[in-house]
Amino acid sequence: MTWIPEAASNLAGKVDGVILVITLISIFFFVLISAVLIYFAVKYRRRRDDEETPYITGSEPLEIIWTVIPSILLILLFVYGFVVYKEMRTPPKDAxxxxxxxxxxxxxxxxxxxxxxxxxxxxxxxxxxxxxxxxxxxxxxxxxxxxxxxxxxxxxxxxxxxxxxxxxxxxxxxxxxxxxxxxxxxxxxxxxxxxxxxxxxxxxxxxxxxANVASLPPAELGAKIYKEKGCNACHSIDGSVVIGPSFKGLYGKTGVFEDGSSYTADENYIMKSILEPQEEIVEGFQPVMPSFKGILSDDEVTAVIAYIKTLK
Ligand code: HEC
Ligand SMILES: [Cu+2]
Incomplete structure (x- = not known):
């Protein structure tokens, strides 16, 4: 099936099974009910202006059938869904x-x-x-x-x-x-x-x-980190302010902290901003940046700095 995402876990086939069964049953009843509806609409249509509407009383056998069959179907669907749900909620001991x-x-x-x-x-x-x-x-x-x-x-x-x-x-x-x-x-x-x-x-x-990133030039590795480690959620590279200041023109610029003191964005400042973002907050921004200490290696921080330098 190409109209749903590839099935790549042990649970995927089971979830697809439940959805497929529910969909097929729904399609079956949709077609059945629509067909009967159209058939009756044609068959019992009023043919003459003075035709009397037939008087139809209930049919007990019919009502029993259309109550019992759907009830059994729903119970079966519930049990099927529950069995799969329970498996999805119960991790194996060796996980x-x-x-x-x-x-x-x-x-x-x-x-x-x-x-x-x-x-x-x-x-x-x-x-x-x-x-x-x-x-x-x-x-x-x-x-x-x-x-x-x-x-x-x-x-x-x-x-x-x-x-x-x-x-x-x-x-x-x-x-x-x-x-x-x-x-x-x-x-x-x-x-x-x-x-x-x-x-x-x-x-x-x-x-x-x-292994596979070591061979990249620092600025390229930095660009990769910018995208893959989520900096791009908060920092633009085109000068627009998202959640944090843009990286465009950041290197070498002079800025002001919340407490009014000023700073120059050199290598050490950028490194500190990445590893200890809560230490000093740039004026006009919220202290929401997470620390990347232990997440980015020294080489990766260096690469990000190299990348920021290219964004003049
Ligand atoms: C959740 C949003 C968020 C993420 C993700 C984020 N930052 Fe930040 N960043 C901020 C905010 C807000 C500020 C300004 C406030 C402050 O100083 O902490 C900031 C400030 C900075 C500064 C100082 C900017 C200046 O103009 O002085 C640098 C450098 C920086 N971030 C680098 C990074 C890098 C590199 C990453 C990715 C590895 C990153 N940030 C991820 C929100 C974020
Ligand atoms: Cu979310």
């Missing part, structure tokens, strides 16, 4: 835990082995994973269409879901709950690795897949 935090407007993932990633969720093919999720600020919703899983996440409470990815590949993760200006930018990728590739990733040092 590994990943902590998910949603905040305006990015996702962070903390793994059982101490790794941490931003806007990229790494999972191993055919291994069940359980997402333990919470929000830092407002309601968000964790949604991976290709896996057919979706769950609201809330501040101050953990919610969870689980799945077993079945196909190697890269899939979309959306926030499915309107959560403010940057909502449409709150995107992440789910990267399903083969068991061998996952082992390599797991042993790798650093916070990201160092």
């Amino acid at each position: 590994v835990d990943i902590t998910v935090t949603g905040k305006q407007w990015l996702w962070t993932f903390d793994y059982y082995n101490g790794k941490k990633t931003l806007n990229e969720l790494y999972v191993r093919q055919n291994r069940p994973v359980r997402m333990i999720m919470r929000a830092d600020d407002v309601l968000h919703s964790f949604f991976i269409p290709q896996f057919r899983v979706k769950q609201d996440i809330l501040p101050g409470r953990y919610t969870q879901l689980w799945f077993t990815p079945t196909k190697v590949g890269t899939y979309d993760l959306f926030c499915a709950e309107y959560c403010g200006t940057g909502h449409s930018q709150m995107l992440a990728k789910v990267i399903v690795l083969s068991p061998e590739a996952y082992d390599i990733w797991e042993k790798g040092i650093g916070v990201d897949e160092g």
Whole structure:
């Protein structure tokens, strides 16, 4: 089926099964009822002006049939739906835990082995994973269409879901709950690795897949980070003010903090802004930028600075 997203988790086929059965039953009854309606409308139409309307009393057998059959169908549908729902809500004992935090407007993932990633969720093919999720600020919703899983996440409470990815590949993760200006930018990728590739990733040092980004020139790597680590949700590169100041012309500019003191945006200032954004707040802005300490490596911060320098 190409009119729905690819099915790439153990649960996807089951969810599709429920939807397919409900849709087919609905189509069947829609066609049946429409056909009977048209047939009766034609057959019992008034043919002459003085024709009398027939007097029809109820039919007990008919009423029993159209009560009992739909009741049985609905009960069967409920049981079928419930069985699949229960499986979706019950993680297997051998599932590994990943902590998910949603905040305006990015996702962070903390793994059982101490790794941490931003806007990229790494999972191993055919291994069940359980997402333990919470929000830092407002309601968000964790949604991976290709896996057919979706769950609201809330501040101050953990919610969870689980799945077993079945196909190697890269899939979309959306926030499915309107959560403010940057909502449409709150995107992440789910990267399903083969068991061998996952082992390599797991042993790798650093916070990201160092291997495939190391070869990029710093400014290009910085541009990639700008998009993939969610800076673009709050910082434009064309001079417009989104949630934070634009990166255009940032390097070397003189600015003012909330407390009235002024600063010059050099390398150290930019680094500090990324790692300790709450220390000093730029005048006219809210203290909403999350810290990227432990999320971006030193090399990545350097790359972002190199990128910002190109935005004159
Ligand atoms: C949730 C929105 C948000 C995200 C995401 C975000 N920032 Fe910010 N950023 C802000 C806001 C708001 C300010 C201004 C207030 C302050 O100083 O903290 C700011 C300030 C800055 C400044 C100082 C700008 C100046 O004009 O002095 C830099 C540099 C910066 N951010 C870099 C980054 C980088 C790099 C990323 C991505 C890795 C990022 N930010 C992600 C909201 C965000
Ligand atoms: Cu959101």
